Amino acid sequence: MVSTTLPKSLFAVGIISALLIVPGCTQxxxxxxxxxxxxxxxxxxxxxxxxxxxxxxxxxxxxxxxxxxxxxxxxxxxxxxxxxxxxxxxxxxxxxxxxxxxxxxxxxxxxxxxxxxxxxxxxxxxxxxxxxxxTKAKSVLGPQFAQLVKQGNATIIDFRDEKDYQQGHMKGALHATPDTVLTMLDQIPKDKPVLTYCYSGNRSFAGAHKLAEQGYDVTNAIDGTKEYAHYELVK
Missing domain, CATH: 3.40.250.10 (Rhodanese-like domain)
Known part of the structure; x- marks a missing residue:
């Protein structure tokens, strides 16, 4: 019978390789x-x-x-x-x-x-x-973004899918996509800071960058709702 047990050396190599691809542990x-x-x-x-x-x-x-x-x-x-x-x-x-x-x-x-x-x-x-x-679109970590939201003086824009926005979003947040945000400028005052977020910070950064190019003071959360669990969401 052929053994299916891996040699210890190969097993160790496999464990090390797996660890190296865990997010945050990449070489x-x-x-x-x-x-x-x-x-x-x-x-x-x-x-x-x-x-x-x-x-x-x-x-x-x-x-x-x-x-x-x-x-x-x-x-x-x-x-x-x-x-x-x-x-x-x-x-x-x-x-x-x-x-x-x-x-x-x-x-x-x-x-x-x-x-x-x-x-x-x-x-x-x-x-x-x-x-x-x-870019001129600023970035902050999740806890700092949550503090900016609590200050209550910003326009908040949610760049997640519509269905997730409807299930729960930051209080008062508008909904947009990177493709539609520039059609909504009449809803986004230039005399107020703008805060943007999504799932992982990528989609919202695309929107934030476009707004920054239009002269807005915009800050994006690089920790999205899938990465920072302490955002307060309402329906």
């Missing part, structure tokens, strides 16, 4: 300490790949608001240490730091590594590489 692209602008560009353009990375722009809010890499959140270098609790869940996940020239982001990388963040890479600066993923 980082690059040499371990740095990542090229080209590689970061590819990651941010890939809706699945970007789920495995948190990109932190450590420039000032003014520089960030003027244009930044797609999906990057903003934590200025001088605020980073005091705001580490916001990203504590990323200690074993892939983090990329970015700034203008790589100098501030290098200091941010060093700080994060000292604080126990295991997979931190420094990216080519936005002045050193022509990122094609630059």
């Amino acid at each position: 980082p692209v690059g040499d371990g300490n740095t990542i090229s602008g080209s590689d970061l560009n590819k990651i941010e353009e890939d809706n699945k790949a970007k789920e495995n990375y948190l990109v932190i722009d450590v420039r000032s809010p003014e520089e960030y608001n003027a244009g930044h890499v797609k999906h990057a959140i903003n934590i200025p270098l001088d605020k980073l240490e005091s705001r580490l609790s916001e990203i504590d869940s990323y200690k074993q996940k892939n983090i990329v730091t970015v700034c203008n020239t790589g100098k501030k982001s290098d200091k941010a990388q060093e700080l994060l590594q000292k604080k126990g963040f295991e997979h931190v890479q420094n990216a080519a600066g936005v002045k050193d590489f022509a990122y094609t993923t630059m």
